[in-house]
Amino acid sequence: QSTVEARELASLSADACMRLNRAVAALADKTRSGETLNLCKEVEEIESKADKVQHKAISALFQEGANVWQTMKLREFYSLQESVLDCCQEAAKMIEEILIENS
Template identity: 45%
Template sequence: MLPKRAEFFELLAAHSERVLAGANAMLRLITSLGVSKEDVAALVEEINMNEASADQIKADLLTMLHKSFVTPLNRDQVYKLTLDIDNVMNAVQDVAQAASIYNITEASSQSRELAAMTVDACARLTRAIASLKERARSQETVDLCVEIERIEEKSVAVIYQAIKGLFDREGDDVAALRAMRMRQFYSLQEKVLRASKKSAQTLEEILLQNS
């Protein structure tokens, strides 16, 4: 797995770093809901900027992949991992935009917990990708991937309780509409964690195929 072209690993690392930056901004955005509209708007813009930066890195990776005769990993593996990382970033952006679209004016404790889990998973993903180029760190990479998968599994219980709580409480039409909006918001947060898990599984496949 020693790189024939270090640029691939550098771009993959940079790509995942943009995702982590976006996830951190998403956590701060959710914490700001109901506190400061100005902060929320600024954080949405920050996430959009990270997504645009991630898109450019993705484009550079795919261009390099197309032009290179020799790649440090199987072309299909690099392509798949690049798209998986991109899906995490897109899912983070979807959460940020949904806060405005669905007029989410306050964050629940479960929403904040899911956002914190997302940052945790993305931090581990970034560390795992950074260690990918070093064969001696393959076990560390595997361990980080397993941790990401466990975070996603734990998030399922949080989402279940959050959605159950929405419909356990009876109320008027306004309360019912809020419940539907929050259910969709939770689903988008779940999508980020599932995408992180998918990226981790792709990393595990790469390690197995290159062991």
């Protein structure tokens, strides 16, 4: 069974990946460095928002009294989504460093 938070985390993960993809594509064009930097900042904002959603989601799991198996599955899903977003944030920071080095 899906939760609102699970769907929101999945959507945020997809959005961060899409923006990261656009940032990588724009990286080759030095005239687009401002756009690239903005995309990286957006990825970081998405990751920050996802942290809040995840904390809310985990709190809800234990307040709703869901069965143990469902709680474990959702907690693992939330953790995996957080890992995806953390990797996107790390990649965005690396792109920012590349921009700084090449400026």
